[in-house]
Amino acid sequence: SQQGEEDPQALSIQEGENATMNCSYKTSINNLQWYRQNSGRGLVHLILIRSNEREKHSGRLRVTLDTSKKSSSLLITASRAADTASYFCATTTDKSTFGDGTTLTVKP
Amino acid sequence: NAGVTQTPKFQVLKTGQSMTLQCAQDMNHEYMSWYRQDPGMGLRLIHYSVGAGITDQGEVPNGYNVSRSTTEDFPLRLLSAAPSQTSVYFCASSTGTGFYGYTFGSGTRLTVV
Numbered sequence: 699s700q701q702g703e704e705d706p707q708a709l710s711i712q713e714g715e716n717a718t719m720n721c722s723y724k725t726s727i728n729n730l731q732w733y734r735q736n737s738g739r740g741l742v743h744l745i746l747i748r749s750n751e752r753e754k755h756s757g758r759l760r761v762t763l764d765t766s767k768k769s770s771s772l773l774i775t776a777s778r779a780a781d782t783a784s785y786f787c788a789t790t791t792d793k794s795t796f797g798d799g800t801t802l803t804v805k806p
Numbered sequence: 807n808a809g810v811t812q813t814p815k816f817q818v819l820k821t822g823q824s825m826t827l828q829c830a831q832d833m834n835h836e837y838m839s840w841y842r843q844d845p846g847m848g849l850r851l852i853h854y855s856v857g858a859g860i861t862d863q864g865e866v867p868n869g870y871n872v873s874r875s876t877t878e879d880f881p882l883r884l885l886s887a888a889p890s891q892t893s894v895y896f897c898a899s900s901t902g903t904g905f906y907g908y909t910f911g912s913g914t915r916l917t918v919v
Contacts, residue, residue, distance in 0.1 A: 743908060788908075793862075
């Protein structure tokens with residue numbers, strides 16, 4: 699069964715707006731990672747947050763982790779058309795399991 | 807620095823045929839894994855390996871075999887292809903179990919007819 703589940707399944711915004719997507723999981727984890735997948739391509743690692751961290755930033759990306767609620771969020775600020783992609787969270791214990799992803803569409 | 811290389815990129819098989827999907831990495835990563843991605847879905851773990859000579863099953867191992875004789879290579883064998891195995895297959899590697907994130911190959915798109 700899937701460990702991480704993303705919400706929403708699909709998100710459509712205008713260029714310049716912020717995009718927030720969430721990930722919930724069921725069991726204790728070592729870390730949580732976010733990946734981007736452009737259509738027909740492989741996944742690209744965006745950011746990793748460890749279980750003892752609460753927030754992490756990388757450029758226009760901000761990730762939070764709430765281990766008490768078993769949830770994480772990915773915020774993309776000032777979105778661009780090039781951010782259009784599917785975004786996946788992966789939770790890691792002794793192996794990593796992925797959710798079904800959030801499909802983000804950024805309209806110019 | 808090639809990263810993770812998967813071959814072939816595309817493959818069509820007939821039901822019952824067998825084949826091997828190749829995966830090679832040049833980053834000296836201990837951890838390697840195989841995932842399948844069905845249309846509109848996330849990735850499901852098939853098999854993984856924490857080092858040469860060590861493999862273990864993931865969520866959906868049935869119908870697939872793996873071996874890890876070297877650090878660099880982690881081939882995935884389909885024993886008797888079925889239409890349900892039509893999918894895109896991704897190989898990924900990392901130092902340790904995703905402690906620094908995974909590097910993914912570009913995928914093999916497999917169709918079983």
